[in-house]
Amino acid sequence: MAFDIEMIKEVYAQTPVRIAAARKVVGKPLTLTEKILYAHLSEGAASQAFKRGTSYVDFQPDRVAMQDATAQMALLQFMQAGRSQVAVPSTVHCDHLIQAEIGADKDLSKAKDKNKEVYDFLASVSNKYGIGFWKPGAGIIHQVVLENYAFPGGMMIGTDSHTPNAGGLGMIAIGVGGADACDVMAGLPWELKFPKLIGVKLTGKLSGWTAAKDVILKVAGILTVKGGTGAIVEYFGEGARSLSATGKGTICNMGAEIGATTSIFGYDEKSAAYLSGTGRSDIAELANGIAEHLTGDPEVYAQPELYFDQVIEINLSELEPHVNGPFTPDLAWPISKFAAAVRENGWPAKLDVGLIGSCTNSSYEDISRAASLAQQAVDKKLVAKSEYTITPGSEQVRFTVARDGFLDTFDKMGGVVLANACGPCIGQWARHGAEKQERNSIITSFNRNFAKRADGNPNTHSFVASPEIVTALAIAGDLTFNPLTDTLTNSEGNQVRLEEPRGLELPTKGFAVEDAGYQAPAADGSAVQVLVAPTSDRLQLLDSFAAWEGVDLKGLKLLIKAKGKCTTDHISMAGPWLKYRGHLDNISNNMLIGAVNAYNDATNSVKNQLTGAYGEVPATQRAYKAAGIGSIVVGDENYGEGSSREHAAMEPRFLGVRAILVKSFARIHETNLKKQGMLALTFANPADYDLIQENDVIDIVGLTSFAPGKPLEVVFHHADGTHDKIAANHTYNQGQIEWFKAGSALNLIEVKA
Ligand code: SF4
Helix, strand or coil, X not given: CCCCHHHXXXXXXXXXXXXXXXXXXXXXXXXXXXXXXXXXXXXXXXXXXXXXXXCEEEECCCEEEEEHHHHHHHHHHHHHHXXXXXXXXXXXXCCCCXXXXXXXXXXXXXXXXXXXXXXXXXXXXXXXHCCEEECCCCECHHHHHXXXXXXXXXXXXXXXXXXXXXXXXXXXXXXXXXXXXXXXXXXXXXXXXXXXXXXXXXXXXXCCCCCHHHHXXXXXXXXXXXXXXXXXXXXXXXXXXXXXXXHHHHHHHHHHHHCECEXXXXXXXXXXXXXXXXXXXXXXXXXXXXXXXXXXXXXHHHCHXXXXXXXXXXXXXXXXXXXXXXXXXXXXXXXXXXXXXXXXXXXXXXXXXEEEECCCECCHHHHHHHHHHHHXXXXXXXXXXXXXXXXXXXXXXXXXXXXXXXXXXXHHCCXXXXXCCCHXXXXXXXXXXXXXXXXXXXXXXXXXXXXXXXXXXXXXXXXXXXXXXXXXXXXXXXXXXXXXXXXXECCCCCEECCCCCCCCCCCCCCCCCCCCCEECCCCCCCCCCCCCCCCCCCECCCCCCCCCCCCCEEEEEEEEEEECCCCHHHHECCHHHHHHCECHHHHHHHECCCCEECCCCCECCEECCCCCCEECXXXXXXXXXXXXXXXXEEECCCECXXXXXXXXXXXXXXXXXXXXXXXXXXXXXXXXXXXXXXXXEEECCHHHHHHCCCCCEEEXXXXXXXXXXXXXXXXXXXXXXXXXXXXXXXXXXXXXXXXXXXXXXHHHHHHHC
16 A cells, blocks of 8 residues: 555666666775665766765655644645646655643544644645645654655655654665755755765674663764764664664664764665565565665675774673663663662652653564563552553554553553654643643653653653663652662562563564555545635645846845844744744744844844834834835854754745845755745855944845856945945855746746646
8 A cells, every 4th residue: 555666666776777886986885875875866966976074965865754743834835836746755644743641542533623724734735746644643754654665775855853763674764844855746856965974883682671772872872962963874783683673763763863864774684574574575575686785885894994984883782771861862871870870960760750652662572572561560560650651653553562462461550552643752742730840750762852842841851761661660660770680569568570571573463453544645636625724824825936026136124133043943933833834924923033133132123124113023024025125134154054944944035035144054044045036145255244234225236147156246235325345155056046036946846847
């Protein structure tokens, strides 16, 4: 049903040919990462030896996956591309909007009611454009992708930061913003800075209490939350081959916590077993046919330091279970040192809640191993001291573990099964009493544990560990309990010990599911109506942005001269605004409200040059728009850093800002601005930033001969009658200049389509 064997055959036919071409230009043995990247160069990208960390390269991904929160704007934009179908296989997954409160059934039905208009829109737009739709309750995007779509040697982009989960099955899978997803669905190439490569050599074999999760908890401790930035992490060695495919998925998933572009494992017997176990033995057979291309060259793994920018070695036989946190996933504690750390730091030792599951850790193996501990608790008359929740990653996993009795076992231990959705992992947790903001501790098998993420309480000390350790500590109700060495007192007053967890990588009776929650799109969607109520405050169909008027831009007002850091979060804040991410007009009311005005050091307070009064940034810009006057935004260094958020580029465009002029851009945001038809300019002389005055009227000159490499001229007319004329650089290539002229990249596709 859900995978596209013909597409995979085509990829596998191309892979050896493209790798052979890459060998010629690179001239040395190749890592797995390089093989897959070179096999996915877009048609226009020349096969050359790209410079790691600096070359920007166009790729052609095989798939797109979107979660419900980010899919909204991606698909609203895609609708403007004028295509009848998506250009590559794509799916939407309804997982982020379900709030955990009581338990799976009640929470799911409440979410369906509350988010009906969003689900109806996503279902109808998917149906129309050939996109697979996974309904609320079907599961979490990354688990569903691993079970149905990930394939060795493939390349996927996804509108979620934990998209790299699919690296567990040998896929280069990268989290992106909605604008990138829109482009790829519209048939455009996708640009990525050619990554640096970190090699992680795994030796030995896991045993006892240690799980795959502990590998990434250890790696996070070594590399920290920034150590993987701009890099792909490639795992190899006998230890890597000993891990289950889902265990590998866990490791790749949480690679996002070290800032890695993605992480990957090579194809091996475990991958083949998982593919077969999930009904895809035909893909395993195809992969076996090109197996040598689905792993790094032997020379690379024999002398990794010659081929990777950094190499780390971990012996799985010696690896201890870890607990990471609180408040950051890179504060790594081996379990033998954790109790002392809890005491020394004065963290609340009493454990209030243990939460297992999520996209990171909800495989059959994870659940079965955790259930083996729950069963021991029941058998040994231990009463779990903490609350305990289980979030299955997919309906297929939930159904199967229910069939095999594990959910009953958790129930006997007092566990509560939550909906197959993100829930507490993304703060969708109506945790009772969280508003009191009491100091407390929780432990999860999720991936992120930043302050407030799970329950909004800044005093919740959140720790991350494997499902096995979470379960053991939840039984003990005490963070200082070490299940490897300590005993617990049972209800009869006896000292008992928890034995090592046991589980199965794959169900012996196979996976089963009654209704996986998948809706296939219509074969011909031309008659399908996309459902958006005109009165909705959460969704709004987009209108195309106007084309450039063909003349220089004169008489622009200065909206804001932003000082210091101005990230995408300052430009388009998250939090409560996320509700409006499918409604451009409403979400534009957060435009630049976090930016600091250089003239008064205040946020969200700028001078309205029409009235002389100070007002909020969005309201001021709306006043200019109503008066038919354009404006510019001036910024400092690295403007637009942070997560790729298309709203940060769309909002100024929508409200009538014509240019962003800064000392320097974060590259992704600069590209996003270009795609929306904005002028993204940099000061040729950064000191010119100081020339701009609060009451300036501004002209941008030279647009009629706008050309690659040729600076534009910007004139600041000051209130005292003087003016300054400066040069503004840009990085537009000819294609991007056409985007500007057409009004946006999408307008151009629409013209061509
Ligand atoms: S379970 Fe958590 S990490 Fe996974 S997709 Fe959902 S919010 Fe993201």
